[in-house]
Structure formats: C-alpha cells, structure tokens
Amino acid sequence: MSTAPQPVSFRFRLDLASGVPVYxxxxxxxxxxxxxxxxxxxxxxxxxxxxxxxxxxxxxTVVRAYRELEILGVIETxxxxxxxxxxxxxxxxxVERQRQLDQxxxxxxxxxxxxxxxxxxxxxxxxxxxxx
Amino acid sequence: MSTAPQPVSFRFRLDLASGVPVYxxxxxxxxxxxxxxxxxxxxxxxxxxxxxxxxxxxxxTVVRAYRELEILGVIETxxxxxxxxxxxxxxxxxVERQRQLDQxxxxxxxxxxxxxxxxxxxxxxxxxxxxx
DNA sequence: GATAGTGTACTAGTTTTCTAGTACAGTCAA
DNA sequence: TTGACTGTACTAGAAAACTAGTACACTATC
Numbered sequence: 001m002s003t004a005p006q007p008v009s010f011r012f013r014l015d016l017a018s019g020v021p022v023y024x025x026x027x028x029x030x031x032x033x034x035x036x037x038x039x040x041x042x043x044x045x046x047x048x049x050x051x052x053x054x055x056x057x058x059x060x061t062v063v064r065a066y067r068e069l070e071i072l073g074v075i076e077t078x079x080x081x082x083x084x085x086x087x088x089x090x091x092x093x094x095v096e097r098q099r100q101l102d103q104x105x106x107x108x109x110x111x112x113x114x115x116x117x118x119x120x121x122x123x124x125x126x127x128x129x130x131x132x
Numbered sequence: 133m134s135t136a137p138q139p140v141s142f143r144f145r146l147d148l149a150s151g152v153p154v155y156x157x158x159x160x161x162x163x164x165x166x167x168x169x170x171x172x173x174x175x176x177x178x179x180x181x182x183x184x185x186x187x188x189x190x191x192x193t194v195v196r197a198y199r200e201l202e203i204l205g206v207i208e209t210x211x212x213x214x215x216x217x218x219x220x221x222x223x224x225x226x227v228e229r230q231r232q233l234d235q236x237x238x239x240x241x242x243x244x245x246x247x248x249x250x251x252x253x254x255x256x257x258x259x260x261x262x263x264x
Numbered sequence: 265g266a267t268a269g270t271g272t273a274c275t276a277g278t279t280t281t282c283t284a285g286t287a288c289a290g291t292c293a294a
Numbered sequence: 295t296t297g298a299c300t301g302t303a304c305t306a307g308a309a310a311a312c313t314a315g316t317a318c319a320c321t322a323t324c
Contacts, residue, residue, distance in 0.1 A: 021282060031242045048301060058284040063302075079301040080291030101249055105257050108240045110163050117233055123258055125237050126251060153312060180271060190314040195272075211271045212321030 008044050014055050022057055026065035034074065034085060045075065045083040140176050146187050154189055158197035166206065166217060177207065177215045 012029055014022060033039035048066065052059040066083050069075045077083045112122055144161055146154060165171035180198065184191040198215050201207045209215045244254055 023282075028242065031245065034245060047299085049299085059301090060285090060303095061283055064282080066301090077301065078291085079289075081300060083301080101244070101253060101257055104240075104244050104249075105254065105261070108236075109258075109261065110160070112233070112236050113163070113166065117236075119258060119261060121233060122237065123255070125233055126241075126255055126258070129237070129241065129251060155312075179269085181269085191271090192273095192315090193313055196312085198271090209271065210321085211319075212269080214270060 008046050008050075010039055010043065010045060012046065012051055012055060014057075022055070023061050023065040023068070026051075026062065027068055030065075030069055030074065030085075039085050041085050041087045043085045045085065047082060140178050140182075142171055142175065142177060144178065144183055144187060146189075154187075155193050155197040155200070158183075158194065159200055162197075162201055162206065162217075171217050173217050173219045175217045177217070179214060 010033060012026055014025060018025070030039065030045065039045075045066070046054070048059050048062045051057075051062045066075060066077055070077055074086060075083055076086050109119065109122070142165060144158055146157060150157070162171065162177065171177075177198070178186070180191050180194045183189075183194045198207060198209055202209055206218060207215055208218050241251065241254075
C-alpha cells in the first residue's frame with residue numbers, strides 16, 4: 001500500500017447460530033453503525049470481496065446487503081471504487097418524508113402496543129436514550 | 133341462535149395484491165385492533181373456520197396467525213370454545229419487560245435512523261399521537 | 265348421547281428466501 | 295496498457311416460509 005486513503009475501520013461480525021440471515025445481519029450492523037456514529041457520512045465500508053473473505057461467505061451475499069442499503073439511500077456504491085456511507089441522505093419531498101416517518105411510527109406503536117406498552121413507556125425510554 | 137353471547141363484530145380483510153403473507157396480515161389487524169380499541173380484553177375473535185370461509189383461505193392459515201398471537205400473549209385460544217383477546221396481559225418480570233421494551237426501541241431507533249430521522253423527529257411525532 | 269360448534273394435528277406442495285459458483289465490467293495508479 | 299483493485303450479472307440449488315387438504319379432538323347445548 002502507498003497512500004492508504006481513509007483506512008476502513010468498520011468490521012462485520014456474524015452470529016451463525018442466531019438463525020438471522022447473513023445479509024440481514026450485515027444490514028443491521030451498518031444501520032446501527034450509522035445511528036451510533038461509528039460510521040459517518042463518506043466513510044468507506046469494507047469491500048464486497050474483503051467482507052466475503054473475512055466472513056467466509058459468498059460475495060453475492062454482501063452485494064445483496066449493500067444493494068438493499070443503497071435502495072434505502074443509506075449508502076452509495078461505485079463500481080471499481082467502493083461502497084460508502086451516503087454523504088448526505090438525499091433530501092426528499094417533505095410530504096413524502098412525513099409520510100415515511102408516520103408509517104414507521106405507526107408500525108412501531110402497533111407493535112409496542114400489542115406487547116402491552118403505552119406510548120408513555122416508549123416516550124420515557126426514548127428520552128433516556130436522547131440524554132445519553 | 134338463542135343467547136347470542138357477545139356477537140363477534142371484528143372482521144378481517146385481505147389485500148392479496150400487497151404481497152404480505154395472509155397470516156401476517158391477520159396478526160397485524162388484531163394488533164392494530166387492540167391498540168386502537170376496536171378489540172378489547174375478553175372480546176371474541178372470528179372463529180378459525182368462519183375466517184377461513186369468509187376470506188376463502190385455509191383454516192390452518194388462520195391457526196398460524198392465532199398461534200403466533202397467543203405466543204405473544206395477545207390472545208387466548210380455548211379448544212371447543214373460541215379465541216379471545218387476553219383479558220389481562222400476563223404480568224411479566226419487570227426486568228424482562230424492561231429488556232423487551234429496550235429491544236423494541238433499539239430496533240426502532242436503528243430503523244428510523246437509517247432512514248435519516250433523528251430521535252427528535254420521532255419524539256415530536258409521538259407527542260402528537262399522544263395528544264390525539 | 266347426539267349434534268353443531270370450536271380449535272388441533274399431520275402431511276404435503278408451491279413459492280419465496282437465502283446463499284453460493286463463476287464469469288464479467290468499471291476504476292485507478294503505475 | 296497493464297494489473298490489481300473495485301462492484302455487477304447470471305445461474306442455480308438448498309432451505310425456509312407459506313398455504314392447503316383432510317381427519318381428529320374438545321366443548322356446550324339440547
């Protein structure tokens with residue numbers, strides 16, 4: 001190596017015993033990485049090949065995860081260059097974004113509600129997270 | 133009929149075009165019914181057979197949905213009698229419930245975060261819902 | 265006990281999901 | 295241009311998910 005442009009520090013890990021599909025584990029780890037700031041806009045993700053070798057899986061499995069994340073607008077892939085965390089999530093129409101947030105929240109409330117939790121429970125838990 | 137014990141008013145509907153598995157649509161509708169109070173503790177759900185006939189699906193598909201809901205503690209099934217919304221969700225260990233809420237919130241935050249929303253966005257949206 | 269209602273169990277077929285093998289194509293630096 | 299890196303495309307097989315057919319067992323009422 002010569003210039004070592006922005007070394008990739010992010011690393012995947014697998015839990016084969018969990019029963020959760022590999023590609024889904026990868027997606028979740030990237031998402032969490034972004035939320036918890038271990039991945040920042042512009043950061044390069046491990047390459048498809050490197051990840052495949054490291055985890056002893058097929059490149060296509062990595063591709064599948066990256067593709068789904070790209071559809072979500074979370075990352076950007078550039079053939080021949082690499083895969084990167086989106087520098088700025090594409091700004092969408094406000095109405096569309098509002099609808100999207102609404103849908104996520106709806107589903108969430110329904111799920112928590114079915115488990116016997118009230119909106120108050122959720123709110124207080126989120127407040128805690130926010131202050132951390 | 134003679135006594136007509138608590139007529140079942142809840143009705144399922146299907147969206148075959150959605151691509152969402154039938155049994156999962158049923159689960160979601162029961163969950164939402166509970167959250168939005170169209171289903172209350174003790175209410176009887178449509179019978180396995182009636183639902184199967186109404187929606188032109190196999191009884192086992194309904195059974196699958198009901199079983200999953202029962203595992204979640206949302207409903208209770210009684211062979212020969214019917215299926216009912218749990219009169220009182222089984223009280224669990226506080227620590228266990230805390231963990232459960234934590235997990236739901238975690239997943240939610242990760243998902244919303246990946247879609248570009250901040251905890252603040254979620255909080256304000258939830259506050260709105262609460263006041264409605 | 266008979267009967268009509270309820271949920272249950274077992275089996276199986278189709279579809280979808282998930283992963284892999286392998287060859288191809290773009291990018292960049294030397 | 296060449297070579298070593300990057301992501302992409304096509305194909306296919308195994309596993310899981312999903313739904314259905316059919317027969318059985320429990321419950322309540324008459």
